[in-house]
Amino acid sequence: MPHDHHDDHAHSLLPPEPALRVKSLETILERKGLIDPAAVDAIIDMYENAIGPRIGAGLVARAWADPAFKQRLVNNTSGILTDLGYGGRQGEHIVVVENSAKTHNMVVCTLCSCYPWPVLGVPPAWYKSDAYRSRAVREPRAVLAEFGVILPATQQIRVWDSTAEIRYLVLPIQPPETHGLGVDDLARWVTRNSMIGTGLPKRPENGGLGASL
């Protein structure tokens, strides 16, 4: 397409206040027939109400409860997710990485903010922050300490930098006191951060939501 180099600074022509800037662009796009505002509403509704960490928590809980399911989830993540209807945008190629007494896994995207949207929803602000993107690969133990997680010195850390379209989901270690619980109760122990690797499963408060933070 023909364009001059000024076009890649066109954003600076919008109003200074962000909310007005968005409104201004959306109005232009709507008038020019380039966007369906109802589709924008529907996308927002999906990420606010349908697609979120409860989906990932359900997968983790089922993996804890059913060793055969766990093997399939770890060995053929994409196949399982497609079968269950949890593939999709920003999670076309998901790999599950399993924590053990020997290895703790933790996920980051240093170049932008890649994240397994179909199973965890929209990434939290800290995941997209310069501080997390900068530090996670270099000093993961210091970062984990800021999340209240202290790992044994004997446990090695694998930090997964999501530089391609592969999205990583951490399968945390099942807390010993949860053995024998059903899938729904297990899911309440799974936190969102435990599936990113910046947290551990924890005892549910207030009955738990199935994937609190």
Added chain:
Amino acid sequence: MTRQPGHKAYHDMGGDLAGTIMPDRPDDPIFAAPWHKRVLGLTVAAGAMGAWSIDTSRFRRETLPQKDYQRFSYYEKWLAALTNLFVINGFVSPDEIRHGYDGGLQPMRKEVLRAPDVAAMLAKGAKASRQATGLAKFSIGEQVRTKRPEDTLHQTPGHTRLPYYAAEKTGRILFHHGHHVLPNSHAHALGELPEPLYSVEFRSADLWPDHDGNAGDTVIVDCWESYLDAIS
């Protein structure tokens, strides 16, 4: 031969010194402000129109002027890149961005994503994997050496997914993911040029001179084959 370190792009921040991370709280909303969700919705809807790829979107975000990249919040970066994509691709003129569009309500283009199709579009996604066009050069467990990010570019300014901190380092092939679309060309509409994609594992002690964790600590970076050299 050891070469001088090359240019590190400002979006490529892995390993930089940075401040404290602020974890969220259980009652924080998914979107901190109503306009954040509007930017997300617009960006996803516009992407579904098919006029540009996710690689091109990333390229436009990371090549925002440095002062904007560094002062903009996350969704402001998305909004700025989205604005520029509509202008660069000829859908909207700079004058319309500045003054608004007063040509009357135009009919919706046929390629525009409609509300009833949203759920199916999100569920379908867009796979980056492609049929293999050749054999993978490296095997699992093999040691490889990364190139410099600037030596993987297909144009200037260009796009690469090889971070600076992993440049000219020795790692080990952990996974082979099959052929994937190459962002370095695809971001500039220079073709998909699918290549074998590998997860390459590096010892943290090899990446960071000040590493003081467990000797077994590692960082895994997904690398396309053209980012890697064999170790002779």
